[in-house]
Amino acid sequence: MSPLIVLVDENEAPAVIVRPLEQAGYQVVHVRNLSDANSYTAQNPVSLLLLNVKDERDGAEGLIRILQQSYPHVPILAMISSNEEAHIVSCFEQGAHDVMVVPFYPRVLQARIANLLRIFGVERDVKRAIEAGDLHIDTASRTVRRGERKLELTPKEFDLLLHLAIHLNQVCSRQQILKDVWKHDYIADTNVVDVYIRHLRVKVDKGQKFKMIRTERGIGYSLRTPTEAI
Incomplete structure (x- = not known):
């Protein structure tokens, strides 16, 4: 961790x-x-x-x-x-x-x-790359692969995916995503997160048997690995 x-x-x-x-x-x-x-x-x-x-x-x-x-x-x-x-x-x-x-x-x-x-003797587990199932996120080069396929993401799409990956298998509320990714307190009825999630789903999950990006109804979204799928 x-x-x-x-x-x-x-x-x-x-x-x-x-x-x-x-x-x-x-x-x-x-x-x-x-x-x-x-x-x-x-x-x-x-x-x-x-x-x-x-x-x-x-x-x-x-x-x-x-x-x-x-x-x-x-x-x-x-x-x-x-x-x-x-x-x-x-x-x-x-x-x-x-x-x-x-x-x-x-x-x-x-x-x-x-x-x-x-x-202070804290074990430093900071990684230049985050692995989530077959999803590979390189935080240094800001590149993403799923399996052998390179994903072409916009800067904001990358930031959103990275946020979900940092909180892997955890539920992220829309408001928290807005605050952490967009760095603003957006009005409650904005759909910017939903729009970007749809873009990510096309790029990350389309054609894949296992869908990693999940909707947590009434709360927000999560990035799931197969062993943690719900």
Whole structure:
């Protein structure tokens, strides 16, 4: 299983942060506050906490300290927009294991995360390729094959398929897909997900005996492998 990163950000999860991490094979879950971060981390095998603490000194430092004390085995990487020496030092003193000043290069963030996981002894199972049955997704080259056939996908179709593959054999709601793939809170009655799913079905499942893309009635969609078919 790929390392699980919880991004704590009161605003929308920045695509410039989330997308490169997901493409590198990490699982990224976005929560907006300390309560949700506590609840999720207490119930799931979180590998790293990624905190967007901005410049709210008191709240930010409180967030770092509380999470570090509650989950001392989980590394904390704080993202801040202030490059003031006192603010950076304070984040470390509160319990952050690494601090990055925004903006930064996505590959630098990935390197920092990999370093923290190595230091904390988290087995790094990040893959450049995801295998789901006879479906092969190369996250580096953004190419997809089913069996011996190469699939020609648009960038958004690839992102959608990758999202389903990261959550293989799990149900993904339409709203969550909209949030994670399109990076927006779309109105509830939009059919953009359904349209793209239809496109993917033609490219992934047409002519195949086993249909991988499944409709979860009233909820959303899932990508299934034969042993997990329902």
